[in-house]
Amino acid sequence: MYEDMVLIRRFEEGAAEAYADGLIGGFMHLYIGQEAVATGAITALNHDDYALGTYRVHAHALVRGSSPRSLMAELYGRATGCCKGKGGSMHFFDAEKYFMGGYGIVGGHLPIAAGLGLSMQMQGNDRVVMAFLGDGASNQGVFHESLNMAKLWDLPVVFVCENNFYGIGTDVRNSSAFNEIHKKAQGYGIPGHVVNGMDVLAVREACEEMVRHVRQGSGPVLIEARCYRYGGHSMTDAGKYRSVAEAELWKKRDPIPRLAKSMLEAGIVDQERLDQIAEKANATVIDAMMYAEESPVPDASSLYDDVYVENHGA
Amino acid sequence: MPEIRYFEAVQRALAEEMTRDERVYVLGEDVGLVGGTFRATEGLMAEFGARRVRDTPIAEAAIIGMAMGSAMSGLRPVAELMTLNFGIVAMDQIINHVSKARYMFGGQVSLPMVIRAAVGGGTQKSAQHSHSVESWFVNTPGIRVIVPSTPYDLVGLLKTSVRSEDPILFLEHEGLYGSRGEIPEEEYLLPFGVAEVKRPGRDVTIVAWSKMVHEALKAAEILSREGIEAEVIDPRTLDPLDIDTILGSVARTRRAVIAEEGWRNVGMGAELSSRIQEHLFYELEAPVQRVAAADVPTPYAKNLEKLALPDAQRVVDAVLKITL
Ligand SMILES: Cc1ncc(C[n+]2csc(CCOP(=O)(O)OP(=O)(O)O)c2C)c(N)n1
Numbered sequence: 001m002y003e004d005m006v007l008i009r010r011f012e013e014g015a016a017e018a019y020a021d022g023l024i025g026g027f028m029h030l031y032i033g034q035e036a037v038a039t040g041a042i043t044a045l046n047h048d049d050y051a052l053g054t055y056r057v058h059a060h061a062l063v064r065g066s067s068p069r070s071l072m073a074e075l076y077g078r079a080t081g082c083c084k085g086k087g088g089s090m091h092f093f094d095a096e097k098y099f100m101g102g103y104g105i106v107g108g109h110l111p112i113a114a115g116l117g118l119s120m121q122m123q124g125n126d127r128v129v130m131a132f133l134g135d136g137a138s139n140q141g142v143f144h145e146s147l148n149m150a151k152l153w154d155l156p157v158v159f160v161c162e163n164n165f166y167g168i169g170t171d172v173r174n175s176s177a178f179n180e181i182h183k184k185a186q187g188y189g190i191p192g193h194v195v196n197g198m199d200v201l202a203v204r205e206a207c208e209e210m211v212r213h214v215r216q217g218s219g220p221v222l223i224e225a226r227c228y229r230y231g232g233h234s235m236t237d238a239g240k241y242r243s244v245a246e247a248e249l250w251k252k253r254d255p256i257p258r259l260a261k262s263m264l265e266a267g268i269v270d271q272e273r274l275d276q277i278a279e280k281a282n283a284t285v286i287d288a289m290m291y292a293e294e295s296p297v298p299d300a301s302s303l304y305d306d307v308y309v310e311n312h313g314a
Numbered sequence: 315m316p317e318i319r320y321f322e323a324v325q326r327a328l329a330e331e332m333t334r335d336e337r338v339y340v341l342g343e344d345v346g347l348v349g350g351t352f353r354a355t356e357g358l359m360a361e362f363g364a365r366r367v368r369d370t371p372i373a374e375a376a377i378i379g380m381a382m383g384s385a386m387s388g389l390r391p392v393a394e395l396m397t398l399n400f401g402i403v404a405m406d407q408i409i410n411h412v413s414k415a416r417y418m419f420g421g422q423v424s425l426p427m428v429i430r431a432a433v434g435g436g437t438q439k440s441a442q443h444s445h446s447v448e449s450w451f452v453n454t455p456g457i458r459v460i461v462p463s464t465p466y467d468l469v470g471l472l473k474t475s476v477r478s479e480d481p482i483l484f485l486e487h488e489g490l491y492g493s494r495g496e497i498p499e500e501e502y503l504l505p506f507g508v509a510e511v512k513r514p515g516r517d518v519t520i521v522a523w524s525k526m527v528h529e530a531l532k533a534a535e536i537l538s539r540e541g542i543e544a545e546v547i548d549p550r551t552l553d554p555l556d557i558d559t560i561l562g563s564v565a566r567t568r569r570a571v572i573a574e575e576g577w578r579n580v581g582m583g584a585e586l587s588s589r590i591q592e593h594l595f596y597e598l599e600a601p602v603q604r605v606a607a608a609d610v611p612t613p614y615a616k617n618l619e620k621l622a623l624p625d626a627q628r629v630v631d632a633v634l635k636i637t638l
Contacts, residue, residue, distance in 0.1 A: 026438030077614055087441075087614055088440045090442070090443070142403075176371065303613065
């Protein structure tokens with residue numbers, strides 16, 4: 001888990017540099033600060049469980065095991081990217097890793113997650129679906145529609161709300177009439193739990209328990225992980241609506257040094273090992289960036305590829 | 315005349331209308347404290363307070379439905395959808411409710427409401443963030459569709475929109491927010507359904523709106539060096555549509571190109587092309603040409619996006635196809 005978190009952070013720092021250099025375009029929403037949530041939650045899944053994210057999905061795809069090379073190449077808009085350059089930062093997808101996508105429309109993926117859950121249930125297997133969402137998304141109609149149906153049919157879905165307290169610039173207190181999001185689930189008879197999203201071990205523990213519960217067929221759950229994104233909403237947002245003091249306070253709770261410290265104290269690792277991990281992550285990211293840069297851009301002829309499947313089913 | 319930017323034009327029009335009429339209020343995501351994702355509502359909360367400039371949750375269907383409810387009962391809401399991509403979440407409210415109410419209820423209610431939304435691609439935001447789907451709404455009776463291309467047009471048309479008794483979909487192009495243009499100091503309004511000739515010419519008529527007006531003007535520059543004088547017409551409002559100005563121009567030039575950023579298949583260009591052929595079939599020297607986006611979800615990769623979306627060069631090519 002430590003390696004995952006370090007890799008996520010390095011990956012995004014690398015991506016931010018490439019964005020500043022104009023190598024990556026469009027919107028890019030960084031996850032720096034929230035690493036413990038994706039890491040703790042997704043590592044609680046089996047390899048063939050499904051996961052879906054929002055437009056802030058670099059971390060989720062990485063933890064799910066997608067190759068950093070193919071993800072970076074996607075950011076660079078290259079043919080070797082996980083979506084052949086067609087999706088970009090907001091739309092990572094890796095069918096092989098059962099990572100069913102990043103979505104640019106707030107809340108739009110929640111019914112899709114419920115549908116995956118329905119599919120698992122109807123196919124009679126015990127695989128679960130984990131869907132991430134933001135605090136802002138919990139005000140969308142589809143959030144409520146999805147939770148209701150997921151419970152109505154007891155679908156195997158773990159909803160993980162990453163409450164970073166802001167939906168772009170709007171504070172959760174100004175957007176949610178009732179802002180204890182885990183309790184919103186209770187209105188649908190769904191158990192809701194709150195967890196410290198800056199503590200990867202706490203997230204992992206809570207998610208393991210919930211995944212077990214869901215896998216037994218007891219219906220959906222919602223976990224609210226309270227966390228913070230250090231940067232603005234996206235690369236084009238300076239985040240001026242938040243105070244410096246507030247951001248500093250959260251940075252003191254950084255999940256990466258926190259885990260390092262407890263591992264060192266427990267004598268599980270030494271500083272040398274931590275340095276190795278950091279170096280390895282660095283090398284992986286540099287390799288991914290070089291790979292992306294050297295990869296070809298998509299061929300013009302691919303513009304019309306994949307709009308439809310070629311055979312019409314006849 | 316002073317120059318202002320397109321996003322400042324929104325600020326100016328709304329501030330003037332809110333000052334004039336107490337019933338006008340603004341609602342939408344991040345419109346207040348943040349001042350709007352595109353700075354279009356910046357300063358309004360400071361001037362008019364949080365009662366009249368309301369930050370909403372991310373709940374587009376509710377934003378539009380609430381605007382409708384308040385418009386039915388004495389207020390004049392200006393709802394912002396941030397970008398039209400998210401308006402799709404509110405499609406039921408816009409199409410099933412807003413655009414049908416007046417007719418369906420036998421004219422007993424009017425909906426004096428404006429829905430503002432940014433449209434357009436060209437900045438690598440990929441398929442879910444690059445919509446130019448004005449055709450969908452022109453295809454729907456009961457809602458007006460306004461597509462200003464300059465700060466001047468924006469101010470005049472937005473003020474008219476706020477005063478209109480009909481529901482208005484007011485589409486601002488993302489790629490134009492930073493663009494500048496002159497506007498007079500004194501207050502002015504622009505009527506709906508009046509196209510503007512952005513550049514006169516005798517050899518071909520190019521009809522374009524929103525950001526494509528600027529591409530068409532660039533194309534006209536290039537063509538002019540080849541000795542081809544293109545007339546560029548901006549309808550400014552797609553519903554109501556000033557078909558007379560367009561037909562009048564094509565009757566003179568006898569050639570027409572329609573340039574739009576939306577998808578080609580069954581788009582606004584198809585409609586305009588059909589109208590021109592209905593009226594001017596025997597006057598035309600050549601088939602009407604359409605320049606539009608490729609019929610694919612807008613791709614992320616820069617080179618593919620460029621291939622998918624129309625630009626000045628595409629307009630030039632279309633003109634050359636029917637003038638050489
Ligand atoms: C339906 C829809 N409305 C608006 C937007 C614009 N938008 C993108 S992200 C965002 C904020 C989402 O906040 P939250 O759900 O809390 O997630 P976070 O960014 O905090 O991870 C908004 C309003 C969108 N992408 N989709």
